[in-house]
Amino acid sequence: MTRTVRFHELGGPEVLRLEDLEVGDPGPGEVRIRVDAIGLNRAEVLFRTGHYIEEVKRFPARLGTEAAGVIEAVGAGVTGLRPGQPVGTVPAFSQNDYGVYAERAIVPASAVMRRPEGLGAVEGAAVWMPYVTAYGALVEVGGMRPGDTVVLNAASSSVGLAAIQVADRVGATPIALTRTAAKKKALLKAGAADVIVTESEDVVERVLAATGDRGAEFVFDAVAGPGVMDLAKVVADEGTLLVYGALSGEPTPYPGIELGMPALSMRTYTLYETTRRPERLRRAEAFVASGLRSGAFRPVVDRTFDLEEIVEAHRYLESNAQFGKIVVTVEQ
Numbered sequence: 001m002t003r004t005v006r007f008h009e010l011g012g013p014e015v016l017r018l019e020d021l022e023v024g025d026p027g028p029g030e031v032r033i034r035v036d037a038i039g040l041n042r043a044e045v046l047f048r049t050g051h052y053i054e055e056v057k058r059f060p061a062r063l064g065t066e067a068a069g070v071i072e073a074v075g076a077g078v079t080g081l082r083p084g085q086p087v088g089t090v091p092a093f094s095q096n097d098y099g100v101y102a103e104r105a106i107v108p109a110s111a112v113m114r115r116p117e118g119l120g121a122v123e124g125a126a127v128w129m130p131y132v133t134a135y136g137a138l139v140e141v142g143g144m145r146p147g148d149t150v151v152l153n154a155a156s157s158s159v160g161l162a163a164i165q166v167a168d169r170v171g172a173t174p175i176a177l178t179r180t181a182a183k184k185k186a187l188l189k190a191g192a193a194d195v196i197v198t199e200s201e202d203v204v205e206r207v208l209a210a211t212g213d214r215g216a217e218f219v220f221d222a223v224a225g226p227g228v229m230d231l232a233k234v235v236a237d238e239g240t241l242l243v244y245g246a247l248s249g250e251p252t253p254y255p256g257i258e259l260g261m262p263a264l265s266m267r268t269y270t271l272y273e274t275t276r277r278p279e280r281l282r283r284a285e286a287f288v289a290s291g292l293r294s295g296a297f298r299p300v301v302d303r304t305f306d307l308e309e310i311v312e313a314h315r316y317l318e319s320n321a322q323f324g325k326i327v328v329t330v331e332q
Contacts, residue, residue, distance in 0.1 A: 003020060004062065004103070008060045015048065023102070024106065026075035027106075029078060031106070032073040033104065034069045035100060035105050036125075037124065037304075043095075051249070062095060064100035065098075065100060066088070068121040070086055088125065088127060090275050092111035093108050122301055122329065123301065134159060135166055136284055138220065140283065148173070149211050150163065152177060155178055159245075164176065164191045168191045169296045174191065175207060183323055204230055204233045211236070217239045221242065221244065221245070225248025226250060235262075237262070238263045240266070303322065
């Protein structure tokens with residue numbers, strides 16, 4: 001039997017239950033992993049509360065798409081992966097079909113990444129979602145190049161920190177937005193070229209000053225909502241506003257008309273654009289692995305919890321107090 005986290009109704013962290021289930025054997029195209037660490041993501045909070053882009057189809061439901069561990073068994077037709085191999089998973093599947101909040105989990109082989117040598121399980125659970133999200137949006141889709149500027153909100157999140165490092169590696173200039181000054185020093189230490197404290201500074205004025213009135217070629221927006229009106233004002237001519245999250249929970253207007261129809265591109269981005277396209281995912285895996293080997297990428301883990309503390313871990317995730325990734329460890 002395998003300890004597995006499930007929830008039987010939508011709600012707060014308290015709906016999460018740790019239950020004993022039979023995990024079974026992997027089917028064709030699947031892999032069974034002994035889970036050593038689990039990376040928590042905002043998508044799991046939204047799925048648990050019924051506010052995700054995909055609704056829960058059945059109860060009891062599972063959670064989780066990002067984990068690190070060791071392969072125990074592979075199903076028919078799986079090639080390139082073997083039992084005993086250290087791996088991680090990347091979000092490439094629906095939580096209605098699979099979930100990695102467990103001691104052992106079955107996942108599609110297409111979502112399994114070889115864990116780079118020297119990377120432990122905790123760091124391995126903090127790598128793929130943040131760096132593939134940042135790479136996929138800014139490099140693969142956006143085409144970010146040396147000399148570009150990218151403005152990042154939710155900069156202290158795991159994706160925001162990964163985006164800072166991706167921009168630095170490409171030769172672009174990352175400007176981080178943070179609500180209060182509490183995380184400013186940490187963001188500068190993480191590689192941000194500049195940090196704007198939104199509660200006390202004018203974002204538009206500061207970005208334009210930092211770019212010689214040119215504006216930023218990219219804005220990487222995790223919040224959406226009414227704030228896109230101001231963010232759009234800092235986008236350079238023919239620049240792009242990439243919306244990859246909706247933390248505000250409010251309707252998101254299209255700013256182009258009100259701003260006088262500038263040469264502005266605004267599009268949404270989800271991780272699935274990269275993880276469900278094999279060639280894009282192959283390039284993303286190579287980019288991230290090489291960045292880890294060179295030391296350019298350094299996954300930031302804020303805090304770890306035990307699997308038995310999953311409710312507390314989700315409460316902390318919802319507090320927005322973290323700087324980087326929250327990881328749940330699994331005692332075997």
